[in-house]
Structures are given as structure tokens and as C-alpha cells.
Amino acid sequence: MSATGIFFHYQDGERLRDFPQALEGILSRDNVFFYDAFYPLKPPCSFDLDPIPIDVIGEVHTPEMIERVKRSAAFQGALFSASGTVAAALRIWKGEIDSAFVFTGYGDHHAGSNSFGGGCYFNGAAIAIRELRKRFKAQRFAIIDTDAHHGDGTWEIFSNDPDVLYFCLCSGSYQEKNNKVNVQVPWRVSDEQYLRLISRSFYPRAEAFQPEAIFWNWGYDGTQGEYGDIGLTPDSHGLFAREIKRAADQLCHGRLIVVLCGGSRRDLARRLIPEVIRVLAE
Numbered sequence: 001m002s003a004t005g006i007f008f009h010y011q012d013g014e015r016l017r018d019f020p021q022a023l024e025g026i027l028s029r030d031n032v033f034f035y036d037a038f039y040p041l042k043p044p045c046s047f048d049l050d051p052i053p054i055d056v057i058g059e060v061h062t063p064e065m066i067e068r069v070k071r072s073a074a075f076q077g078a079l080f081s082a083s084g085t086v087a088a089a090l091r092i093w094k095g096e097i098d099s100a101f102v103f104t105g106y107g108d109h110h111a112g113s114n115s116f117g118g119g120c121y122f123n124g125a126a127i128a129i130r131e132l133r134k135r136f137k138a139q140r141f142a143i144i145d146t147d148a149h150h151g152d153g154t155w156e157i158f159s160n161d162p163d164v165l166y167f168c169l170c171s172g173s174y175q176e177k178n179n180k181v182n183v184q185v186p187w188r189v190s191d192e193q194y195l196r197l198i199s200r201s202f203y204p205r206a207e208a209f210q211p212e213a214i215f216w217n218w219g220y221d222g223t224q225g226e227y228g229d230i231g232l233t234p235d236s237h238g239l240f241a242r243e244i245k246r247a248a249d250q251l252c253h254g255r256l257i258v259v260l261c262g263g264s265r266r267d268l269a270r271r272l273i274p275e276v277i278r279v280l281a282e
């Protein structure tokens, strides 16, 4: 059984309105730990989630960009979203948990070193990787991105860093460089086809790369009826979660951090997020 941390953050908007109530039945499990910043009615297994200092964000983003985000209405949400990813990574390295699910209001694959957009403000995975390298001398990380869109920010931040395998599945076509790999997904795809891209393309690549942890930029915006619809059914995400968890179990002691990315529908969030967390906590 994997000890799983849930790093929770919700301020406003439709999609996460049913949380954390929709985690009922999960939060009571002995191997699940809940970290949050605001939720007033804390379940017994909960801990505080503290915001990361601004200079930690400055390890990845320029001072000018941080100033621009600070002046936006999204700042607090962006700060706690990135803080959740960093806290998840540090607690995994301290041995407190094996895997994590990070709720984000804003985050994170469109955020580059000096740019943001598309609902992404700070690149939580990139900040977490810098922190792990600084504090624990960890070096090699894999990021798999199954959001429907290209993770241009993550691609840019790690473009000259061969110790980060960034594996992006999207409709675009990008030349492979320094372990930045883009797999072009057809505009309509079945669950099975997509799953094969994970098991036959990502897995061998990650196996050869030998990451110390896997980050999963998980968006559900490619699901039927979503704004990035590529034909995936709601059932696909549980299959992907199993496959990626298997990779983490086999390649890096189960160290897997799932970062919530795109997707807007509240009904899908209510169904899919608990499903993915249940797979992590198996």
C-alpha cells in the first residue's frame, strides 16, 4: 500500500466546488494524508500547507514575471498551487509519503521562465525539481504530460537540461531535444490507442532514462465534451493512472506526483479526481 499525500487547494471557480467533500471515503484511510491551506473543517489526518517563499519561485521564474503574477488576481491561487507541488516533492524525499496528488487552481505546464498564460502562472513541477536538486542532490526526473495541450512552459524551462525527461502527448509536432520528447496524438484517439502511447513509448523511454521520481501533469481536458476533446472517455484516466503508477513502482520506488492540469467540468472532476487518487493509494 502506497502512502499518499493529497495537497489541497481550492478558492473559487466551478470545477473543484465539490472538494474536499468528494474525497469522502478516501481521507479516512490510514495511508492517506491531507495537506491544506484554507479548508476550515479539517479531517483528522490533515496538516497545514504553507506557502513557499518567493525566492524559491525565483529559482525558476524571473523577478519581472513574478511581479506580474503578484499584481494579478491569480497570485494567491498560483502560490498555493506551486506550494502544493513543492511540499509533495519534499515530503516524498523525506520518506513521509510515496506518492501525491496536487490540486491546483492555476498550474502549471504553460508557465515558462519568463512567461505565463493559459491558466498557468507558476510551474510547480519545475520549482519542485529545483528544490529537490538543491536540498537532496537528486538529479534525474521524468515528467509525463497527458493534458490535451502542449506544455510549452515546461518544454522551455528544461530545454537545455538533459536530466529532465519531459514526455508530452499533444496534437503538436516538436523536434526532440535533450530528452524533451513530444508524441503527436491524433485529433481523435481511443482510450486504448492513448494507453499504448504511454505503455509503449513513455515506459521504455523512462526505463532507459532511470528517473528518481515521476511527475504527471494530468489534465482531463482531452475527455469527450471538454474544451480539448480528443475523444477520450472518462474511463481512460483510471487506465492511465494505473499504467503511470506501474511505471513509478517499477522505476523509482513508487515516487509519483500527480499535478492537476486542464479540465473544466465539475462533474468530471468529482468523478475522476477520486478515481486517480484511489489508484495512487492502492
Ligand SMILES: [Zn+2]
Binding pocket: 147, 148, 149, 219, 221, 228, 262, 263
Ligand atoms: Zn490543456
Ligand SMILES: [Zn+2]
Binding pocket: 149, 150, 151, 168, 169, 170, 171, 172, 182, 183
Ligand atoms: Zn506537446
